[in-house]
Amino acid sequence: MKDTQFKSHAPGFWAHEDISPEDWNSAKWQLKNRVSKLEDIEKHLTLSEEERAGILLTGTKLATAITPHFLNLAHPTDPECPIRRQVIPRIEETHTDPSEMADPCGEDSHMPVPGLVHRYPDRVLFLVTDRCASYCRYCTRSRVVSGVSDQKLQTQWDQAIEYLKNTHQVRDVLLSGGDPLLLSDRKLESILSRLHEIPHIQYIRIGSRIPIFLPQRITPALCDMLKKYHPLFLSIHTNHPRELTSEVRDGLTRLADAGIPMGNQSVLLKGVNDTVEVQRDLVHKLIMCRVRPYYLYQGDLIQGTSHLRTAIAKGIEIIEGLRGHTSGYAIPQFVVDAPGGGGKIPVNPDYIVEQNDQQTILRNYEGKTFTYPESSPIETSIEGHL
Numbered sequence: 001m002k003d004t005q006f007k008s009h010a011p012g013f014w015a016h017e018d019i020s021p022e023d024w025n026s027a028k029w030q031l032k033n034r035v036s037k038l039e040d041i042e043k044h045l046t047l048s049e050e051e052r053a054g055i056l057l058t059g060t061k062l063a064t065a066i067t068p069h070f071l072n073l074a075h076p077t078d079p080e081c082p083i084r085r086q087v088i089p090r091i092e093e094t095h096t097d098p099s100e101m102a103d104p105c106g107e108d109s110h111m112p113v114p115g116l117v118h119r120y121p122d123r124v125l126f127l128v129t130d131r132c133a134s135y136c137r138y139c140t141r142s143r144v145v146s147g148v149s150d151q152k153l154q155t156q157w158d159q160a161i162e163y164l165k166n167t168h169q170v171r172d173v174l175l176s177g178g179d180p181l182l183l184s185d186r187k188l189e190s191i192l193s194r195l196h197e198i199p200h201i202q203y204i205r206i207g208s209r210i211p212i213f214l215p216q217r218i219t220p221a222l223c224d225m226l227k228k229y230h231p232l233f234l235s236i237h238t239n240h241p242r243e244l245t246s247e248v249r250d251g252l253t254r255l256a257d258a259g260i261p262m263g264n265q266s267v268l269l270k271g272v273n274d275t276v277e278v279q280r281d282l283v284h285k286l287i288m289c290r291v292r293p294y295y296l297y298q299g300d301l302i303q304g305t306s307h308l309r310t311a312i313a314k315g316i317e318i319i320e321g322l323r324g325h326t327s328g329y330a331i332p333q334f335v336v337d338a339p340g341g342g343g344k345i346p347v348n349p350d351y352i353v354e355q356n357d358q359q360t361i362l363r364n365y366e367g368k369t370f371t372y373p374e375s376s377p378i379e380t381s382i383e384g385h386l
Contacts, residue, residue, distance in 0.1 A: 012072035048079035054089030063146035093304035106341020115155025129178035181210035203231040218251030223258040263294030276321030293332035324365025
């Protein structure tokens, strides 16, 4: 793998503070030194008026916390930096569009047990924590994540496990939150082992942004523990190619070497990754990290996030710009999580020009058209074979 595409960001701004490599590479040090207060953020970044006001006014909606590793990726003076737009609050968060909701995916209405979302027939979402290493300003669960809003996550562990034991159509459990990999190895293994013992649960998935926000957490010990619970899948979350540093790549390599298939889920964000060029760079770097691009999400209708959302047409444009210009293995599925709890709906460019009983006319990525004849039933006669 070509190292020139994966820059290290250790220790960056913190170098003049004599941070040792041992501290910098420690997940505990990274978490202990997360940047959250205005005065600390201003030591690292020259803030715009919109950012400064956002930090002061949005603290009761979603906490601000940024790991040193991730903050190092931010441009020190440009407020339109794609890293800053993801984790630095802005005053626009105080504006709520009439279409926006506290729970746009309708999770609360699909909870048979607190903390367990059962929307699809054969799979459930298990919310195991309300904390993350850093907080994304477009978080779809900002109503419960970070511990500062009025609504709290109150997962009923024993009830959730009992529900899963008694609900035999469930074969797939997705651990999310918050971020499950923020839990200790012991706590995470306790959850995995209990799920693994349920006969009808065929596999477990983990959704996490820890490999991006806190790659120091991806230790050999963690990977050794996880690989005991195969089949186990990991969905990471990265939105911009700058996030894929050498430290992140190394952590993803350890996970891949442990036999854990990984897919990436991106959120389409205005000013972050809403161009074909950025998305192409991102998916190519993901493939080099042995992560398959999985989903590209249209931004959910979270309260206070209209400044980060694009039109659905932008996502279709991006997928069309990727198709034919890179491997199909590198192209994510663009989806809209239907407002109110309808689930994920795939949205694709229209490659069918015309269709009838005789033929389908298709266009390719270059705009050229091709005709595919539709099969006609073969008529046979017994007499004809006598």
